[in-house]
Amino acid sequence: MDRLPPLRLLTTFEAVSRLGSMREAAARLNVTQPAVSQALKALEDHVGAALVDRSTRPASLTEAGQVLARAVRDGLGQIEGAIEDIRSLAGSEERQVTVACTLGMATYWLMPRLADFYTRFPEIAVNVQAPPTDLPVLAPGIDIAVRYGTGGWREGVTQKLFDEVVCPVGAPALVDRLLAEGQGLDSAPLIHVRSPHNQHWAGWEDYLGARGIARQRLAGPSFNNYVQAAQAVMNGRGLMLGWRSITGGAGRGGALKRWSGGAGDLGTAYWVTVAPKLSQSGQDFLDWILAQPAAG
16 A cells, blocks of 8 residues: 555546546636646656656546556546445435345345345345345344355344245246157257355255256356356357246246146245344345245
8 A cells, every 4th residue: 555646646646537627626626726736746746657648738647647547547536436335324224124135036026026125124224235246144244144055144133034945947839849749858959057055055966966867968058157158048058957936037028938747846945134223224125025925
């Protein structure tokens, strides 16, 4: 951090790059134009490169200046956003709740239902976070974690949201063609969701083993998240395991079709884990989500 220039030099440079004029930057910052010029020179000395081409009228940014302008604009924007978030937290801690869940759960199950929650509780803001590990936890700042598995988590208090049912799904045209040709799950093209972080999810091996279906090859396209895999399935590239809660909406809308007679219970469920100290907004959200049906 000691290698960073003073913030006043960066804010002056940002104003010049944004407004395109030292004169306008000086007016906006309520300083003299020589003060702006001196700040730019000090910044150039600090970074060791010319940032402004003074041979043009008005002066323009050099290539190095353009690189720094983008970085400063992004950095100051993040700082501004963080300050707004802090102000919001300080003024409305009791009017928001932060929920962690997988990307697939957020996209296909939770987000479509939030309109109902906002109708009931318009004053509460719901922040949804989908961790890259695909295994939500009660990290600091998380009020509620929605997780898939067999339960048994130790932090917080855990309640079952609903039991999950798994069924192969595919694009309607592909499912119809496979059935018309007499192909079964022992030979149908498969799509997998795999990553080092989602090994707690059941895969084709688990499903086929539970159903007693023998298959020589399990090869097929593999994706590291459910949303990407679902898009490939809708494009007709193969079948994937469909969780009722996640693919139910696409099935009812006609984008996906369930494999006839393929539904099965692998002993898994969705669970809700809550932080030890839950605000009233968090309790309102918890009561609401526990009343939601698995599909629908």
